[in-house]
Amino acid sequence: MLKLFIADLKLVFRNRQYAFWAVMFPLLFTFMFGFFFGDKSTSGGNLILINNSDSQVATTLVKAIEDSKQFNINRDITDPEKAKEQVEKNKAAASLVIPKDFGAMLPNAPREIEVIYDPGNSTVNAILFGFLDQFINQATFQAAGVKEPLYSIKEVKTNPNELNYFDFILAGILGLALMNSNIISIAVGMSKYREDKILKRITTTPMKTWWFIVGEIASRLVMNFIQVSMILVIGKYLFHAHIYGNIFVVYLLALLGAVLFQLLGFVIASFVKTTDAAQGAATAITIPMMFLGGVFFPIDTLPKWLFSIVQYLPIAPLLRIIRAAVLEGESPLANPTNLIIVFVWIFATLIIASWKFRLTED
Amino acid sequence: MPQVIKVDSLVKKYGNFTAVNGISFEVNKGEIFGLLGENGAGKTTTLEMIEGLRKLTSGKITVLGEDISGGCKDSIKEKIGVQLQSSAYYAFLNLYEILDLFGSFYTTRLQPDELLKMVDLDSKRKSLVNNLSGGQKQRFSIVASLVNNPEIVFLDEPTTGLDPLARRNLWDLITKIKKQGKTIILTTHYMEEAEILCDRIAIMDKGKILKMGQTHRLIEGTKNPYKISFVAPNLEQKTYGQLAEIGIIENLAGKSDHFEMHIKTQKNLNKAVDIIQKLDPESLTVGRASLEDLFIELTGHNIGE
Numbered sequence: 001m002l003k004l005f006i007a008d009l010k011l012v013f014r015n016r017q018y019a020f021w022a023v024m025f026p027l028l029f030t031f032m033f034g035f036f037f038g039d040k041s042t043s044g045g046n047l048i049l050i051n052n053s054d055s056q057v058a059t060t061l062v063k064a065i066e067d068s069k070q071f072n073i074n075r076d077i078t079d080p081e082k083a084k085e086q087v088e089k090n091k092a093a094a095s096l097v098i099p100k101d102f103g104a105m106l107p108n109a110p111r112e113i114e115v116i117y118d119p120g121n122s123t124v125n126a127i128l129f130g131f132l133d134q135f136i137n138q139a140t141f142q143a144a145g146v147k148e149p150l151y152s153i154k155e156v157k158t159n160p161n162e163l164n165y166f167d168f169i170l171a172g173i174l175g176l177a178l179m180n181s182n183i184i185s186i187a188v189g190m191s192k193y194r195e196d197k198i199l200k201r202i203t204t205t206p207m208k209t210w211w212f213i214v215g216e217i218a219s220r221l222v223m224n225f226i227q228v229s230m231i232l233v234i235g236k237y238l239f240h241a242h243i244y245g246n247i248f249v250v251y252l253l254a255l256l257g258a259v260l261f262q263l264l265g266f267v268i269a270s271f272v273k274t275t276d277a278a279q280g281a282a283t284a285i286t287i288p289m290m291f292l293g294g295v296f297f298p299i300d301t302l303p304k305w306l307f308s309i310v311q312y313l314p315i316a317p318l319l320r321i322i323r324a325a326v327l328e329g330e331s332p333l334a335n336p337t338n339l340i341i342v343f344v345w346i347f348a349t350l351i352i353a354s355w356k357f358r359l360t361e362d
Numbered sequence: 363m364p365q366v367i368k369v370d371s372l373v374k375k376y377g378n379f380t381a382v383n384g385i386s387f388e389v390n391k392g393e394i395f396g397l398l399g400e401n402g403a404g405k406t407t408t409l410e411m412i413e414g415l416r417k418l419t420s421g422k423i424t425v426l427g428e429d430i431s432g433g434c435k436d437s438i439k440e441k442i443g444v445q446l447q448s449s450a451y452y453a454f455l456n457l458y459e460i461l462d463l464f465g466s467f468y469t470t471r472l473q474p475d476e477l478l479k480m481v482d483l484d485s486k487r488k489s490l491v492n493n494l495s496g497g498q499k500q501r502f503s504i505v506a507s508l509v510n511n512p513e514i515v516f517l518d519e520p521t522t523g524l525d526p527l528a529r530r531n532l533w534d535l536i537t538k539i540k541k542q543g544k545t546i547i548l549t550t551h552y553m554e555e556a557e558i559l560c561d562r563i564a565i566m567d568k569g570k571i572l573k574m575g576q577t578h579r580l581i582e583g584t585k586n587p588y589k590i591s592f593v594a595p596n597l598e599q600k601t602y603g604q605l606a607e608i609g610i611i612e613n614l615a616g617k618s619d620h621f622e623m624h625i626k627t628q629k630n631l632n633k634a635v636d637i638i639q640k641l642d643p644e645s646l647t648v649g650r651a652s653l654e655d656l657f658i659e660l661t662g663h664n665i666g667e
Contacts, residue, residue, distance in 0.1 A: 003466040007455060014454035196450035204413050204444040205467040205510075206436040362416040 001211055008219035018185045022223050023230065026177030030170070030234050037166035038239025045093030045124050047071035048083040057103025057139055061113075064135055065096075070127055084116045093117075093124040096132075103139070163327055167242045170235040171323040172295035174250075175315050177227050178257040179289060182220060184282045186265025189216070190357075191278035194269070199359040209359055217262055224258040225251070245325040253325055253332060257318045260342060263349035264314065270356035289315045317341040363390040366514055366545050367412060372421035374407050374569075381407045383569035384421070389514075394536070394546040396560035396577075398553070398657070404569040405549035406447055409518055412547070413444050426513065440468055443512035445503050447519045447549075451491045457502060458487040461509055468510035481505045481535060497528030504535060515539060517548040521555060533559055553654040557581070563653075565660060572660045577653065584651045584659055586610060586624035588631045593644040595619040601637060608634045619644075624655065 012018060051062050066073060074092060077083050083095035097114040115132065117125055141149055193199045202212055228251065235241035243250070268285070272278045292299065292306070293315035299307055310316060317338035324330035324338075332339050367389035374382040382404040389395040397405040410416045412423055414434020422431050425438050434442075451460050458474045465471035478484045481501040483494075491499060500520060507515055520536065521529040529552075536559055540546055550556050556563050557577055564574040573580055581587065586609065597619070605611045609625035625631045631648070638646060658664055 003463055007452070007459060007463045010459070011452060011454045196453075197446045197448075198450065198452065200415060201444065201446055201449055201451075202467075203415060204434075204439060204442070204446075205464065206439040206469075207467040360415050 001215070004207070004211060004215040005218055008215045009222060012185075012219045012223050015185075018181070018189075018223075021184055022177065022181035022227050025180060026173050026227060026231055027234065029173045029176065030231050030239075033166055033169045033173070034235065034239035034241075037164060037169065038235075038241070045071065045121075046074055046091070047128070048074045048077050048086060048092045048095035049098075050075075050078055050080060050083060050095065051098045052100040053098050053102040053104065055101065055103035055109075058098045061098065061103075061135055061139075065131070068131060070131065080114070080116070087116050087118055090118070093121055094128055096128075161242060161244050161327065161329075163242055166235075166239060167327055168298070168323070169296065170231065170241045171326045172319060173235075174228060174231055174254060174322060174326075175257060175293070175319045176290060176295045177231060178224060178254060179261050179293075179315055180286055181223065181227065182258055182261035183265045183268070183286055184279070185220060186216070186262050187268035187272070187278040187282040188275055190266065190269035191272055191275045194359075195275055203359045212359075213266075217259070220262060221255065221258055224254060228254045243326055245327070245329040249325050249332065250322065253318070253322050256342060256346075257315075257322070260314055260318065260346050260349065263346060263353055266353035266357050267349050270353060270358075289313050294319045312341060314342070314345045363392065365389065366391045366426055367395075367547065368422075368424040369408070369412065370422040370424075372408065372411065372423065373419045374404070374411060374416065375419045380569050382411070385564075385566070385569070385571045387564050387571065387574055389545060389547055390562075391545055392540070392543055393561040394540055394548065394559050396556045396563040397547070397549045397566055398551065398556045398560075398563050398653070399549075399566035400551055403566040405566055406518055408566075409516055409547065409549055413442065413516055414439070440470065440510060441513045443507035443510060443515045445507040445515070445517045445520060448522070449503065451502075451506065453490065453492060456488045456490055457483060460491070461506060464506060465509040470511050471509055472511050474509075477505045477508060480508075480538075495528075497524055497531060500524060500528070500532060501535060504532070504539075508539070512544065514545045514547065517546060519549055519551070521550070521552065529555070553652065553657060557653045565657060567661050573656070581651055581653055581656055584656045586626050586655070586659075587651045588625040588628070589649050589651050589655065590623040590625065590631070590634055590638065591621070591645075591647045591649075592623075592638050592641075593620050593646075594638065594641045595644070597621070597641060601641065604637055605634060608637075624651065 047065070049062065049065065051058055065071065071093075077086065077095075080095070080097045083092070083097065086092040087095050095116040097116070099110040099113070101109045102111070102113060103109070113132070115128065117128065119125070190199070203209070232243065232247075232250070236243055264285070265282070268278060268281045272281050289295075292302070292310040293313045295315070299310055299316060302310065320335075320338045321332045321342070324335065325332060365388045369388070370386050372382055372385050373380065385404075385408065387395075397408060399405050407416060411418055412425065412430075414430060417433075418431055422429065424430070425434070426441055428435060428438055430438055452463075455463065457478060461474035461477055465474065475484060475487065478487055481504070483498060483502060483505070486494065486498065491502065494502060504517060504520060507517070517536065521532050524532065533555065536546060536548070548559070560577050562575060563577050563580065564571045565580075566572070575583075602611065605623060608630045609623045611621055611623045614620040614622055623634055625634055635646075635648060654664065
């Protein structure tokens with residue numbers, strides 16, 4: 001049995017295609033989203049800042065923009081026309097021009113700052129204008145002698161932890177990695193073994209089918225452990241993702257997901273005849289789950305009728321539990337419905353795989 | 363010689379199609395037994411039922427004294443070695459690792475290096491199967507069926523797709539395995555292979571055994587056991603008629619002066635040789651009928667026609 005497990009490990013680690021799907025593919029997503037939305041990212045993009053005023057208001061505004069760390073600030077360009085040209089060429093997200101004497105206590109001092117922006121760049125515009133609105137309002141109140149605004153907002157968070165979009169995505173990438181690597185590798189791997197008659201050859205030996213399957217599953221779980229560890233380490237230490245839950249629980253949930261997706265892979269391998277068909281079927285199952293299962297976006301923003309269906313896809317409840325555990329440190333038992341759905345899937349796929357998956361034709 | 367395999371009234375049906383239709387045969391210890399026939403004759407299905415890979419529709423199979431009709435028991439699997447038709451092995455394990463892995467499935471196992479040496483692949487122990495030539499792959503495939511030092515070896519079309527030299531190398535290997543005292547049951551559609559290797563054969567066609575017995579006896583038992591081949595550009599119609607009275611004469615396809623005769627008795631053979639010699643033939647070969655002649659006699663066509 002040990003020899004079988006070691007041989008399976010060699011097969012898993014020497015198979016470059018599998019290694020890509022298991023490690024490179026999710027890491028690619030981790031890096032991509034990390035650079036966009038991680039803690040070090042500047043979600044507002046490049047901002048050309050031209051400050052022609054030396055008033056206290058202008059200086060405070062510039063400092064506030066710098067401190068927000070939302071933008072990469074470019075102060076090399078001083079000509080507004082040139083700044084506009086840069087925005088038009090998409091070399092800068094926007095340009096902010098503070099005119100001479102803006103904020104100064106002079107009778108004819110200008111009261112407007114100029115923002116050159118691309119209307120199509122809605123994310124940057126929302127961040128920039130939101131920021132400027134808030135600053136201008138405060139400056140106006142101060143100029144009018146209002147110490148405290150009459151109305152304000154009281155923030156009540158459902159989750160006291162500090163979170164960002166990358167934290168949401170990271171848990172999604174964990175689920176995506178487990179889903180892609182396990183469904184594809186089992187479905188395609190078993191079909192290839194069947195095509196090459198390796199499954200048949202094994203049946204002629206006294207080796208129990210059970211041991212063979214355990215070896216296949218166990219070797220992939222080792223890969224899953226490495227996969228999950230790499231995503232978490234890179235997410236946390238390179239992009240400063242927030243992980244509030246017990247790491248042991250996160251690994252346990254990843255293991256649960258890995259088993260579920262491997263069983264799904266066996267179900268596919270039970271029904272398809274060729275390796276190409278397995279590849280097609282696995283892709284047809286993983287792609288919709290990738291986009292509709294809540295990997296990249298919260299699925300409750302979907303139309304109600306669609307949400308009522310996709311919330312039961314295998315990856316959806318799994319991601320809900322993983323996110324609750326990672327982002328809120330919530331026990332999977334706190335909301336058992338999701339855990340029950342995952343176990344129903346495991347149970348259903350186990351029954352179908354045991355019934356249909358055969359090493360030989362007869 | 364004691365029997366190691368006994369097949370009795372074996373039937374395999376797929377829906378309305380009968381792949382194997384009530385065949386019976388025995389295989390004796392230490393012999394090479396061949397199932398000869400075209401693709402689709404039922405050879406592989408028969409072999410796979412004996413190996414425990416396919417369920418029987420009806421009939422009985424006994425291997426090494428044990429009834430395996432309901433499935434091959436582990437105790438029997440320990441004693442048989444199987445080489446499947448055009449099978450591949452793990453793509454990312456080297457030859458040594460594959461033999462070591464498969465050996466670990468059995469209680470009795472031979473050393474991978476010893477096995478690789480047997481088929482002159484010891485220098486390739488770290489190679490992947492995909493990097494081997496066709497002949498090397500087949501040699502490896504056969505030696506992989508010997509990892510458990512089996513009593514019975516099943517070889518399914520072991521030389522299909524190989525060039526003549528590689529085929530002859532495999533024949534030497536199969537003979538070597540036989541000399542170790544193992545029983546070999548093989549399928550083939552190569553007449554020459556069956557004739558050279560097999561002690562006994564069963565000729566199969568459309569799921570049935572048409573003829574079975576010792577290879578040389580079967581050939582001797584053909585209706586026309588003697589054969590003359592000759593080249594005579596000046597063969598006249600009258601002489602052709604004389605020869606046609608003695609045996610079956612036919613013009614070889616595409617060559618108007620090449621002829622072949624099939625003759626029933628020694629007396630007629632002598633007569634025919636006398637007549638042909640008077641023609642001063644460019645070439646004259648006298649021999650016995652081959653397995654191919656027997657196959658054509660039984661089925662009415664050659665393999666592949």
